[in-house]
Amino acid sequence: MLRLIAIEFKRGLLMLRRYPVEMAGQLVVITLIFYGLFLGARYVAGPAAQFGDRLDALIVGYVLWTLTMFAVGDLSWGLMSEAREGTLEQVFLSPFGPLRVYLARNLAALLVVLAFNLAILLVLLVLTGARLRFVGAALWPLLAALLSAYGIGYALGAMALYFKRIQAFLNLFQFVMMFLIMASLEQAQGPARLAGALLPVAPAAGILRDLLARGLPFDPGAFAVALFNGLFYLALGLWLFLRAVHLTKRRGLLGGY
Amino acid sequence: MEAVLEARGLRKAYPARSGPVVAVDGVDLTLAPGEVLAFLGPNGAGKTTTIKMIAGLVLPDAGQVRIEGRDPHRDPAALARVGAVLEGNRNVYWRLTPLENLEYFGVLRGLSAATARRRGRRMLERFGLLEKARVLTQQLSRGMQQKLAIAVALVHRPRLLLLDEPTLGLDVEAAERVKALIRELAAEGQAILLTTHQLAVAEALSHRVAIIRKGRIVAEDRTQALLAQFSGEHYRIELAVEPDPERRRRLSALGARVEGARVVYAGEEEGLWRVLEVLRPLPLVRLERHRADLTEVFLRLVQEEADA
Numbered sequence: 203m204l205r206l207i208a209i210e211f212k213r214g215l216l217m218l219r220r221y222p223v224e225m226a227g228q229l230v231v232i233t234l235i236f237y238g239l240f241l242g243a244r245y246v247a248g249p250a251a252q253f254g255d256r257l258d259a260l261i262v263g264y265v266l267w268t269l270t271m272f273a274v275g276d277l278s279w280g281l282m283s284e285a286r287e288g289t290l291e292q293v294f295l296s297p298f299g300p301l302r303v304y305l306a307r308n309l310a311a312l313l314v315v316l317a318f319n320l321a322i323l324l325v326l327l328v329l330t331g332a333r334l335r336f337v338g339a340a341l342w343p344l345l346a347a348l349l350s351a352y353g354i355g356y357a358l359g360a361m362a363l364y365f366k367r368i369q370a371f372l373n374l375f376q377f378v379m380m381f382l383i384m385a386s387l388e389q390a391q392g393p394a395r396l397a398g399a400l401l402p403v404a405p406a407a408g409i410l411r412d413l414l415a416r417g418l419p420f421d422p423g424a425f426a427v428a429l430f431n432g433l434f435y436l437a438l439g440l441w442l443f444l445r446a447v448h449l450t451k452r453r454g455l456l457g458g459y
Numbered sequence: 460m461e462a463v464l465e466a467r468g469l470r471k472a473y474p475a476r477s478g479p480v481v482a483v484d485g486v487d488l489t490l491a492p493g494e495v496l497a498f499l500g501p502n503g504a505g506k507t508t509t510i511k512m513i514a515g516l517v518l519p520d521a522g523q524v525r526i527e528g529r530d531p532h533r534d535p536a537a538l539a540r541v542g543a544v545l546e547g548n549r550n551v552y553w554r555l556t557p558l559e560n561l562e563y564f565g566v567l568r569g570l571s572a573a574t575a576r577r578r579g580r581r582m583l584e585r586f587g588l589l590e591k592a593r594v595l596t597q598q599l600s601r602g603m604q605q606k607l608a609i610a611v612a613l614v615h616r617p618r619l620l621l622l623d624e625p626t627l628g629l630d631v632e633a634a635e636r637v638k639a640l641i642r643e644l645a646a647e648g649q650a651i652l653l654t655t656h657q658l659a660v661a662e663a664l665s666h667r668v669a670i671i672r673k674g675r676i677v678a679e680d681r682t683q684a685l686l687a688q689f690s691g692e693h694y695r696i697e698l699a700v701e702p703d704p705e706r707r708r709r710l711s712a713l714g715a716r717v718e719g720a721r722v723v724y725a726g727e728e729e730g731l732w733r734v735l736e737v738l739r740p741l742p743l744v745r746l747e748r749h750r751a752d753l754t755e756v757f758l759r760l761v762q763e764e765a766d767a
């Protein structure tokens with residue numbers, strides 16, 4: 203599995219390098235966004251700006267938003283372009299099976315995105331001399347949010363595999379993610395509060411708000427809920443994906459027909 | 460020796476608006492080590508569906524596939540024994556170089572990166588692609604891309620190579636190069652199942668031919684035997700003059716057919732001498748034993764089926 207992650211990492215970087223303009227564009231955009239955050243421009247953090255005004259809170263909010271969006275769409279966009287270009291079936295011929303290959307691929311891609319963001323962040327910290335007081339505990343809800351988000355990603359991947367053209371649907375999902383991150387259901391009462399624990403990503407976003415915006419201490423109970431939520435959605439997503447693989451093979455639709 | 464491939468009773472129907480389309484209907488195939496089987500049939504006969512069922516990419520409705528005794532639909536280790544180049548697919552990443560493709564897919568098929576790179580370089584050399592090792596695949600010619608796809612399918616040294624229409628869409632020269640490559644691989648003992656709707660390809664490359672029509676195999680034999688069977692003992696004698704009525708009567712008594720200045724005799728060699736006796740001393744232009752090519756075999760089989 204490590205071998206697989208390593209080769210996917212290499213493949214991902216090589217593919218990026220083949221579009222230097224695009225890659226440079228991405229780096230510039232990330233740099234500008236971080237710079238904006240440094241200047242206190244909350245709006246560049248997008249829907250994640252509600253995690254507090256402090257720089258570290260803005261950055262965590264921005265990272266939550268971009269990483270979850272990435273986790274939700276990465277697999278599906280990849281599957282659709284591979285089906286179009288005619289390499290999808292070769293990937294499915296791997297004795298590792300599609301699940302392990304795509305998990306490795308997702309993980310490698312996440313590492314690349316993380317590395318980009320961290321590198322730019324570090325450079326800006328050095329250049330501006332700004333100081334961050336990171337709440338280390340924020341990493342845990344981020345992780346839980348990513349698990350849920352990848353669960354959604356695999357569920358959407360299941361659809362992409364079978365239907366092949368779900369671009370419009372994927373774009374719509376931005377708004378779903380926005381709702382899940384911004385709804386603040388942890389402050390609601392009654393059934394809405396329950397929904398806040400059951401919906402994907404929402405409990406983790408709630409913990410981040412508690413930690414960063416409200417200055418509350420880390421709540422292990424709430425984290426247990428968020429972690430369970432993440433694991434549940436990931437398992438559900440993986441299960442749906444495997445069902446879709448089976449169904450797609452039955453209909454002979456893997457390579458597109 | 461254990462068969463490299465054993466497929467029994469494969470069946471596949473696809474759902475469609477006008478009711479299910481039976482694409483493959485009870486196909487059996489066996490491939491011995493080192494054998495090249497051409498799977499021949501017109502468009503839509505079910506070749507690709509069969510190949511994909513063998514490769515684990517399409518789930519059969521019934522029947523089973525064994526690759527060296529393993530089921531590719533249940534046992535992923537079976538896939539390590541297969542390499543495939545699929546029809547109408549790029550099969551490789553155009554944004555990577557040939558060497559990068561070989562390394563990536565080598566690891567994906569279970570090799571270490573170092574082994575994949577080493578073998579990849581050797582394969583590029585063999586396939587005459589070494590000077591293109593660092594060029595992006597999208598900049599290669601169609602023929603080179605196809606050779607690369609075959610190299611990638613072989614990098615993990617599979618026992619069985621599946622080639623679906625390997626020369627389709629190539630210009631004549633590139634098709635010849637790919638054919639020469641396949642012939643070389645076969646000579647080295649690589650078991651190959653190749654599909655084609657081009658008879659000449661099957662005739663040139665295969666030890667055995669299976670002809671499929673509407674999802675069923677209508678003939679299967681050694682390529683030479685199939686040709687011989689349909690050639691029969693069939694002689695054609697061309698004369699400089701038309702035989703006279705008396706000779707024509709005696710010829711037809713021997714079972715020969717006379718068409719103007721040509722005599723066609725379908726029978727044993729012994730009888731041929733009697734036919735020649737009758738013809739003596741008429742001036743001969745040509746005597747030939749007729750040999751069918753696969754085109755004729757194919758047309759006859761497809762015709763018979765249509766009549767049946």
Ligand SMILES: Nc1ncnc2c1ncn2[C@@H]1O[C@H](COP(=O)(O)OP(=O)(O)O)[C@@H](O)[C@H]1O
Nearest residue numbers: 453454455459473482502503504505506507508
């Ligand atoms: N995924 C699919 N869904 C529905 N019908 C299909 C599918 N794939 C193939 N078919 C149909 O099955 C038949 C056999 O197709 P195929 O196996 O591609 O034949 P060949 O490769 O011999 O040309 C054709 O009638 C084709 O239209």
Ligand SMILES: [Mg+2]
Nearest residue numbers: 506507508546
């Ligand atoms: Mg076909």
